[in-house]
Amino acid sequence: MSKIARTLETPYYAVIFTSTRTLGDNGYENVGDKMFEMASKQKGFLGAESVRDEEGFGMTISYWDSLESIDIWRNNVSHMKAKEMGKKMWYSKYMIRICKVESDNYFETPL
Amino acid sequence: MSKIARTLETPYYAVIFTSTRTLGDNGYENVGDKMFEMASKQKGFLGAESVRDEEGFGMTISYWDSLESIDIWRNNVSHMKAKEMGKKMWYSKYMIRICKVESDNYFETPL
Numbered sequence: 001m002s003k004i005a006r007t008l009e010t011p012y013y014a015v016i017f018t019s020t021r022t023l024g025d026n027g028y029e030n031v032g033d034k035m036f037e038m039a040s041k042q043k044g045f046l047g048a049e050s051v052r053d054e055e056g057f058g059m060t061i062s063y064w065d066s067l068e069s070i071d072i073w074r075n076n077v078s079h080m081k082a083k084e085m086g087k088k089m090w091y092s093k094y095m096i097r098i099c100k101v102e103s104d105n106y107f108e109t110p111l
Numbered sequence: 112m113s114k115i116a117r118t119l120e121t122p123y124y125a126v127i128f129t130s131t132r133t134l135g136d137n138g139y140e141n142v143g144d145k146m147f148e149m150a151s152k153q154k155g156f157l158g159a160e161s162v163r164d165e166e167g168f169g170m171t172i173s174y175w176d177s178l179e180s181i182d183i184w185r186n187n188v189s190h191m192k193a194k195e196m197g198k199k200m201w202y203s204k205y206m207i208r209i210c211k212v213e214s215d216n217y218f219e220t221p222l
Binding site: 003004005014016018019020022049051052053057058059061087091092093094095096097098099100101102103104105106107108109 | 114115116125127129130131133160162163164168169170172198202203204205206207208209210211212213214215216217218219220
């Protein structure tokens with residue numbers, strides 16, 4: 001996911017997930033990969049971007065075509081179980097923000 | 112900035128800046144620190160979050176009270192100069208997304 005998501009024309013939606021990890025993996029990587037795979041197959045998923053630094057602070061943003069698609073993903077049973085594990089084991093704190101992307105602007109160095 | 116921004120009640124605005132760095136510093140750290148300091152003093156600034164990985168992929172999100180505050184920062188002369196340097200020297204590609212944060216949810220492990 002270490003690249004810029006090439007989303008569609010605005011407006012679309014973003015879920016910003018900012019978090020601080022606990023120490024140790026505790027199954028996090030494995031479940032995280034599965035969640036990304038599942039989300040990316042869901043209708044309305046437009047892409048995701050994710051970075052975490054060495055101190056355990058990270059940001060993941062997923063992009064969606066509508067609030068309805070975000071709701072379907074929110075209520076996915078596997079995702080709900082993963083969120084419970086997140087609260088119990090993986091994150092000491094997090095913030096989730098649901099946003100409407102109103103405009104965007106892409107830049108790439110000319111070759 | 113390596114922590115979760117404690118923003119106000121929704122709605123507020125987010126500027127998501129996702130980028131891939133070029134090689135070398137080229138004055139980036141110094142100017143970046145100055146830009147953060149200036150932005151954080153501007154009226155309407157609510158906070159920022161930033162992470163970059165070892166491969167040069169990074170995400171910075173700044174939060175604002177309104178689109179008007181974002182416009183004032185966009186047209187700040189020092190910021191405009193920094194953006195020109197960014198295109199010439201610091202970033203091989205980037206995406207900027209202007210978003211309205213419609214809802215948020217904070218979690219912290221109980222002590």
